[in-house]
Amino acid sequence: MNKKALVIGGLGFVGTNLVKRLKKEGWWVKVVDLKMSEFLALSEVDEIIIADASRWRIDDDYERIYCVAA
Numbered sequence: 001m002n003k004k005a006l007v008i009g010g011l012g013f014v015g016t017n018l019v020k021r022l023k024k025e026g027w028w029v030k031v032v033d034l035k036m037s038e039f040l041a042l043s044e045v046d047e048i049i050i051a052d053a054s055r056w057r058i059d060d061d062y063e064r065i066y067c068v069a070a
Contacts (some may be wrong), residue, residue: 002028006062008053010045010070011037018066019045032056033069 002060009015010031016039022029023044030047033038042048049056055067 002026003063004028005064005066006060007031008065008067009033010066011035011040011048012068012070013039013065015066015068016040016044018068026063030060030062032033062064 006029007015007019007029010019013029015033016037019029019031019040025049028046028048031045032049032051033052034049035054058065
């Protein structure tokens with residue numbers, strides 16, 4: 001099974017580049033952000049949650065958690 005990563009704020013410019021890198025390295029990636037992205041295709045991420053990350057509870061175990069939200 002792939003390693004799991006959570007990227008908070010992963011739909012902005014910096015976050016989408018991080019997501020693409022993680023996917024290329026074989027990670028399963030979930031993104032939490034306030035709005036949809038103009039930089040990332042939906043097919044490039046395993047799961048997207050549109051929510052305020054300050055009010056969202058981490059719902060699973062992840063090997064890595066990145067916060068690139070501004």
